[in-house]
Amino acid sequence: MPPVVVLDNGGSTIKVNTAHNTQPRLVPNAIIRGRSDRRNFIGDQIEQCTDFSSLYYRLPFERGYLTNWGVERPIWNRLFGSVLNIDPKDSGILITEPCFNLSNIQEAYDQVIFEDYEFASCYRTTAPQLCIYNDISSIFGDRPGSIPDCALVVDSGFSFTHIVPFWKGKPVRRAIRRINVGGKLLTNQLKETVSFRYYDMMEETHIINQVKEECCYVSLDVSKDLDTCRQPYHANTVVQEYVLPDYINTMRGHVRPKQGRQSSTSSEQILTMNNERFMIPEILMHPSDIGIQQAGIPEAITQSVSACDAELHGLLYANIILVGGNANIPGYRERIIQDLRTMAPSIYEIRIAKPPNPVEYAWHGGQNYVALSSKSDLQRTFVSRKEYLEYGSEICRRRFGQ
Numbered sequence: 001m002p003p004v005v006v007l008d009n010g011g012s013t014i015k016v017n018t019a020h021n022t023q024p025r026l027v028p029n030a031i032i033r034g035r036s037d038r039r040n041f042i043g044d045q046i047e048q049c050t051d052f053s054s055l056y057y058r059l060p061f062e063r064g065y066l067t068n069w070g071v072e073r074p075i076w077n078r079l080f081g082s083v084l085n086i087d088p089k090d091s092g093i094l095i096t097e098p099c100f101n102l103s104n105i106q107e108a109y110d111q112v113i114f115e116d117y118e119f120a121s122c123y124r125t126t127a128p129q130l131c132i133y134n135d136i137s138s139i140f141g142d143r144p145g146s147i148p149d150c151a152l153v154v155d156s157g158f159s160f161t162h163i164v165p166f167w168k169g170k171p172v173r174r175a176i177r178r179i180n181v182g183g184k185l186l187t188n189q190l191k192e193t194v195s196f197r198y199y200d201m202m203e204e205t206h207i208i209n210q211v212k213e214e215c216c217y218v219s220l221d222v223s224k225d226l227d228t229c230r231q232p233y234h235a236n237t238v239v240q241e242y243v244l245p246d247y248i249n250t251m252r253g254h255v256r257p258k259q260g261r262q263s264s265t266s267s268e269q270i271l272t273m274n275n276e277r278f279m280i281p282e283i284l285m286h287p288s289d290i291g292i293q294q295a296g297i298p299e300a301i302t303q304s305v306s307a308c309d310a311e312l313h314g315l316l317y318a319n320i321i322l323v324g325g326n327a328n329i330p331g332y333r334e335r336i337i338q339d340l341r342t343m344a345p346s347i348y349e350i351r352i353a354k355p356p357n358p359v360e361y362a363w364h365g366g367q368n369y370v371a372l373s374s375k376s377d378l379q380r381t382f383v384s385r386k387e388y389l390e391y392g393s394e395i396c397r398r399r400f401g402q
Contacts, residue, residue, distance in 0.1 A: 011158035064159030150315035175307035218331035
């Protein structure tokens with residue numbers, strides 16, 4: 001087997017490195033045009049940007065699927081060239097795709113990988129599948145190396161939230177559930193809310209994303225927090241003031257301590273975050289709040305478990321793993337535990353674990369799989385370029401279990 005590149009191709013961020021490395025490189029999966037710089041920043045080139053106001057994003061993913069290869073190719077060109085400095089002809093690639101990926105898009109993956117880049121071999125799978133290749137016992141505090149027969153992965157990323165149950169390392173496809181809520185929707189909803197109540201921030205995706213990451217949390221008691229938001233400023237423990245960057249003196253905004261309110265300068269632009277802090281992430285728990293007629297994450301978990309065989313229910317409830325960028329929102333895990341306890345039968349133990357870095361967890365699973373598998377196991381899993389040229393995408397569908 002040639003050396004393998006592990007590429008978790010997320011809608012917002014690419015996690016990538018060769019399998020002999022233990023940490024991924026994180027690269028924005030976008031071509032971004034700056035207003036003042038008047039140039040395009042491809043992937044990791046965003047580090048060279050000096051003014052993050054009114055950035056224009058071109059994304060290869062649309063509604064969670066890779067449809068714009070005219071954007072993705074330049075990003076991958078930089079990945080394989082400037083970032084990793086590899087020759088695809090002498091490398092294999094393990095790449096992620098969305099759950100329920102369309103067959104014509106899968107064929108496009110295969111064509112680009114084998115015909116355009118001429119990779120020596122390829123294994124295409126989903127991010128939840130890669131998560132299972134990690135030492136799951138370590139995040140639950142169990143005996144090291146003990147691999148559970150069952151696990152349920154909740155992957156809440158940029159475009160979607162997927163609930164994927166596994167039995168003996170294989171997904172139970174009939175029980176997979178998707179919620180059309182991800183980090184992109186939360187950011188867009190926060191942009192609209194802030195623009196309606198305070199400033200016009202509809203063009204400030206970068207700033208609002210930072211506001212979301214620094215200010216938002218998942219409430220454990222929405223009614224109580226709403227009552228707190230109605231209190232006067234000095235008694236309101238929810239409200240925060242976010243100082244917006246001016247890209248002259250400050251390049252990143254920050255939350256101002258309450259005691260610093262009197263020392264603010266007239267040049268500072270302040271964004272007051274009150275109930276927006278928890279009502280935006282609340283969409284993950286109740287999508288119907290904004291008209292999306294789908295179950296929230298806790299209810300979708302119960303639906304997924306119920307669709308599996310009855311003898312698996314207890315094992316699935318006891319091995320729930322939270323991954324994806326939204327798992328980093330404070331209170332996310334605690335709220336799911338709280339709500340799930342009221343929905344699941346009381347005879348079942350609820351155990352929910354969040355790895356130290358939920359964004360990179362799938363990549364580490366892929367790296368573990370390549371590093372720990374024998375050469376013969378990898379050859380049975382990967383499709384070689386020779387096989388692809390002989391049999392086409394049909395062999396990829398058969399080999400990857402699709």
